[in-house]
Amino acid sequence: LRYLTAGETHGPQLTAIIEGLPSNLELDFEALNFQLHRRQKGHGRGRRMQIEQDTAQIVGGVRHGKTTGAPVALVVANNDWKHWTSVMNIEPISGNDETKRRVHRPRPGHADLNGGLKYNQTDLRNILERSSARETAARVAVGAVARQLLEKFGIRVAGRVVSIGGIAAPEPNMPIDELIARTEESPVRVTDAETEAKMIALIDQTKADGDSIGGVVECIVAGLPVGLGSHVQWDRKLDGRIAQAVVSINAFKGVEFGIGFEAANRPGSQVHDEILYSEEKGYHRASNRLGGFEGGMTNGMPIVVRGVMKPIPTLYKPLRSVDIDTKEPFTAQVERSDACAVPAASVVMESVVAWEVAKAFLEKFGGDSMEELQANYDNYLRQVAEY
Numbered sequence: 475l476r477y478l479t480a481g482e483t484h485g486p487q488l489t490a491i492i493e494g495l496p497s498n499l500e501l502d503f504e505a506l507n508f509q510l511h512r513r514q515k516g517h518g519r520g521r522r523m524q525i526e527q528d529t530a531q532i533v534g535g536v537r538h539g540k541t542t543g544a545p546v547a548l549v550v551a552n553n554d555w556k557h558w559t560s561v562m563n564i565e566p567i568s569g570n571d572e573t574k575r576r577v578h579r580p581r582p583g584h585a586d587l588n589g590g591l592k593y594n595q596t597d598l599r600n601i602l603e604r605s606s607a608r609e610t611a612a613r614v615a616v617g618a619v620a621r622q623l624l625e626k627f628g629i630r631v632a633g634r635v636v637s638i639g640g641i642a643a644p645e646p647n648m649p650i651d652e653l654i655a656r657t658e659e660s661p662v663r664v665t666d667a668e669t670e671a672k673m674i675a676l677i678d679q680t681k682a683d684g685d686s687i688g689g690v691v692e693c694i695v696a697g698l699p700v701g702l703g704s705h706v707q708w709d710r711k712l713d714g715r716i717a718q719a720v721v722s723i724n725a726f727k728g729v730e731f732g733i734g735f736e737a738a739n740r741p742g743s744q745v746h747d748e749i750l751y752s753e754e755k756g757y758h759r760a761s762n763r764l765g766g767f768e769g770g771m772t773n774g775m776p777i778v779v780r781g782v783m784k785p786i787p788t789l790y791k792p793l794r795s796v797d798i799d800t801k802e803p804f805t806a807q808v809e810r811s812d813a814c815a816v817p818a819a820s821v822v823m824e825s826v827v828a829w830e831v832a833k834a835f836l837e838k839f840g841g842d843s844m845e846e847l848q849a850n851y852d853n854y855l856r857q858v859a860e861y
């Protein structure tokens with residue numbers, strides 16, 4: 475299972491191709507678009523989200539509502555494109571820097587300068603157009619397909635905001651379906667009203683200051699079988715793959731599982747999860763401090779993974795930079811942006827984690843059709859129950 479995305483933030487569309495899905499996976503198009511809609515919400519977003527009404531159009535690999543086994547191609551149109559048809563034209567255009575909206579003062583914290591040097595581009599727009607977090611709309615569409623595959627096997631994916639700008643939400647301690655429902659009602663994806671109000675006030679203040687703010691988000695995957703991923707080879711460890719996927723999200727700088735970095739402060743007796751056995755539950759754990767992983771494999775407990783997002787680097791009160799034409803110090807170029815995209819990033823994180831889990835699921839259970847996959851899965855569950 476693999477995917478690629480293409481497209482620029484102010485270009486005509488984002489495109490994704492997914493290869494390796496089994497045939498006969500029934501797709502719920504409304505549920506797919508609901509995921510795109512979730513990513514657009516969240517307190518702290520800028521004007522762009524009022525322009526976009528993201529929906530995914532499937533242009534390959536699906537017939538009469540089901541996958542055929544062929545690559546699935548998805549397109550998410552950019553409504554904003556109509557304002558950029560000249561600036562983002564594929565054909566050469568005439569005009570000056572202003573009409574071309576050339577970017578020559580790189581924004582610290584963005585890909586602008588590194589990308590300009592690496593790709594030998596004197597218009598840094600050629601870098602920022604692709605490095606924009608708009609690309610995550612395509613990844614959410616792809617993740618929504620993965621999520622639907624997992625749901626057929628009773629695997630549920632949830633997300634929540636853990637903290638924004640140092641304001642932390644209390645542990646929700648509730649069943650996953652309740653967590654999904656409650657976070658959906660919150661503009662900052664938390665379950666606690668008091669925290670929500672504090673986060674909103676901080677985001678508003680930050681925006682008024684021309685600044686931006688980051689935070690921590692958490693993803694939970696429940697209903698998993700034991701044994702996704704493998705201890706035998708570094709690149710088959712599923713926690714490692716999830717870590718890579720999480721840090722690949724725009725502006726993410728770190729990742730942890732379960733109690734994560736806190737494990738460094740505790741003795742082993744307060745870190746590891748004791749093994750229990752009962753007739754109805756089989757093997758299970760007394761706690762889930764390791765976040766569902768041992769030896770790079772799922773242990774049957776929910777996956778709990780957290781990612782940290784830095785504040786968005788596009789600032790209305792820009793930081794110091796250097797003009798690439800004159801080498802003179804200047805403040806960085808101001809581009810329209812969000813003050814806080816942490817709630818949206820929570821949805822993106824769910825999507826990339828769902829993708830990695832679905833990929834590991836297909837690697838383990840294989841099959842070219844949903845029927846073959848189901849049979850392999852049932853057989854494995856029997857084997858585990860009889861162990």
Ligand code: EPS
Nearest residue numbers: 520522523605606607608611810811812
């Ligand atoms: C982004 C800048 C803003 C955000 C964008 C990410 O876009 P624009 O430059 O058009 O104002 O709105 O996010 C999205 C478009 C999106 O769909 O999430 C950036 O520079 O990363």
